[in-house]
Amino acid sequence: MNNKDEGIAFRFKRNDTVGTADAESDDQYLSSCFVSTGDLDTLRDSTDPKRIIVGRTGSGKSALIRRLREVEDNVIELPPQNLSLSYISNSDILKFFTSAGVNLDLFYQLLWKHVLAVELLKYKYKINSEEQKRSFLSKLFESKKDKSKEDGIRYLSDWGEKFWDETEYRVKELTTKVESDLKASIGGTLGPVHLDASGSQKLTEEQKQEVIQRGRKVVNEIQIKALADVIRLLSEDMFNDPQQKYFITIDGLDEQWVEDELRYSLIRALIETVRSFQKIKSVKVVISLRVDLLNRVINATKNSGFQEEKYSSLYLKLRWTRQQIWDLLDKRIEQLVRKRYTSRPVKLLELFPRQIDRLGFLDYLLERTFYRPRDAILFVNGCLERAEDRSSITTSIISEAEGEYSRKRFIALQEEWGATYPELTGYAKILEEQPISFKLGAISAQTLEQIYYSTISAFTETDPILMAANDYFLAGKGTLHSVLTKLFLVLYEVGLVGIKPDSTTTTFWSFHLNEGPSVGSIKPTSIIYIHSSFWRVLGTKLPTKKG
Known part of the structure; x- marks a missing residue:
């Protein structure tokens, strides 16, 4: 049955839509047409460990956060763009110590823990003046006899001199304090060296080791212990009513709020902070991350000891079923x-x-x-x-x-x-005018060579596909299969193709969030399937329709 069968007079008008691509501007449909997948219930449960929303672009991360803000009473929105984290990025002193080899991860964690703790206090106790702050802290000192909690209160008093101000002020306040301590740690021992990234490159190996040692001492003395006391204070004495939940949401981490290298370090520290805030049972810090960004953070911070399995219980991986899309x-x-x-x-x-x-x-x-x-x-x-x-x-x-x-x-x-694979458009050349499915071994050396000289050879020198192709075509190293495997695993990761390793296994698609095929499972006989979203743009050869 359709509307013509019933004589419905409905006609589509120009500019009719069923919503917009981004949740922020989908006012007309998002709330009234929200489809329950169970993910919102998980987020609303402050005791459930899942609090890092992970999904590909367009999977509903921002919509879920927006809906959380609509249905919960106490939600603090904290956009990273509003934190003035570029102040850190522009700090010559921090660049000097980072470039010299000092790990600032503890400082970044301090930054996030401080900001989140103060945001919660500010929100709950409506502190908006110096007098209210003094009164609040005084009452806390009078009521708490626990020494560790007194240390936590003292921390808030010492560091939060003007913590009713905008969050960006507190970021600058903390950064300035650490800059001062780092600068004082080396005094004039290095002579006429500029305290910036270029200055660190001019240090002798002996000077560099001294800078690392002194900088590490300053970072290790950062008041992480006192902040742990603050979190304990929040958990046991301030945010201890399970019937009154508080949420902090952080969205937009995939945008360019600071330069990439610093952004990855800050996100890694934020993930660690989100994990530590689990101790406050009636508070939930919810952040959203695109899959590709999470992968880049993991790869960029491996040397800092980031172990993803420690955080997997925090991940809320978004997935939609056929029926849920239909309902939507x-x-x-x-x-x-x-x-x-x-x-x-x-x-x-x-x-x-x-x-x-x-x-x-x-x-x-x-x-x-x-x-x-x-x-x-x-x-x-x-x-x-x-x-x-x-x-x-x-x-x-x-x-x-x-x-x-x-x-x-x-x-x-x-x-x-694009941030992960800047040459993705070039990678896709291998798929142009191919059939819907084909064996990996059907890609000949001549086909790859043609694409190599017309496209791949122009990639940036550090591109992994270029390096593998150079080894094969110029240095005589590796095999055709090894180059194709590396290339098609990238095409699989981004979603351009699915891979069926052999006749006994299923076809893997990366957007199903499964583990995917291993390098060793891919053979010349493995079947490659081009995703139908891209048939038209790639000129995919469709099978002839039977009459």
């Missing part, structure tokens, strides 16, 4: 139609064809997404854009919309993974 689209179509036509629920399949190429429309759509709500919304929007003054969507409209959708998804993929 049904709700949004229903709201679009109800706004100007009828109160009767109108579902997706009343406006779209039930089948395309012998495949149910929803399955057809989902095969062209990564099972992410954003992709599904954008696919439907692309169809609506071409349906002005029509009462339903035809297969020809869907075909036309799919071509533009494929092109935009390819661009979005490059934007999502």
Whole structure:
């Protein structure tokens, strides 16, 4: 049944949509069409360890955080862009010590713990003046006889001189204090050396070891112990009512709020801080991370002892089922139609064809997404854009919309993974005009060589695919299979292809968040499947339809 069967007078209008690509501007649909996947309930449970939302772009991370702010009473929003962390990035003194080899991880943890602790106190006790702060601390001193808690209170008093000010002030206050201590630790012992990154390069090996030793001493003396006392104070005496929950949300970590190397260190410290704040049972610090960013943080901080398995229990990995995507689209179509036509629920399949190429429309759509709500919304929007003054969507409209959708998804993929794989567009050249599926061994040395000289040879010198191809073509090292395996594992990771290692295993797709195929499991006989989102943009050779 469709709307024509019942004589419905509904017609699509220009600019009709079922929502926007980003949660921040999806006011019309996000709240009223929210689909419960169980993830929101997990986040709202302050005792549940899952508090780091992990997912690919468009999987609903920001929407989940926004919905949390709507349904909970005590939510503190803390955008990283508002913390003035660029102040750290611009600090010549910190650059000098970092470049010399001093690990500042403890300082970064201090920074986050201090900011989060003060945000909680400020919010709960409405401290907005010097007098209120003094009164608050005085009452705490009078009521607490525990020495460690007195140390925690004293810490707040000493470090939080103006902690009712904007958060960015406290970041600068803390950084200035540590800068001063670091600078004082070396005094004039180095002679006329500029305290910046370039200055550290001019140090002798002996001077560098002295800087590391002195800088490490300053960092180790940072009041982490006192901050642990603060967290204990918050847990046992201030935020100890399980019926009154408090949340701090941090979104937007994938944006460029500081330069990358520092950003990775700060995110690693934030993850450690989120873990330590679990001790406060009625407080939950919720952050969101894109999968590719989390991978870059792990890779960039391995030398600092980051062990991912210690944090895996904190991860809330977003995944959507077929039924959940269907429910989401049904709700949004229903709201679009109800706004100007009828109160009767109108579902997706009343406006779209039930089948395309012998495949149910929803399955057809989902095969062209990564099972992410954003992709599904954008696919439907692309169809609506071409349906002005029509009462339903035809297969020809869907075909036309799919071509533009494929092109935009390819661009979005490059934007999502560009920081990790700057040459991704070049990698994809190997897939152009290939069949839907093929054996890895079907890629000949001649095909790879042609792409190597026309594309790969122009990559940056540190590109892993270029280095593997150089070894094979120029140095005679390695094998054709080893180069192809390295290349196609990257294409698998970003979602361009699925890999079926052998006849007894399933086809792996990275967006299903499984472990994926191992390097050793990939053989020349392994089957490569190009994701249908990119068939049109890559010129994929489709099988001939049988009459």
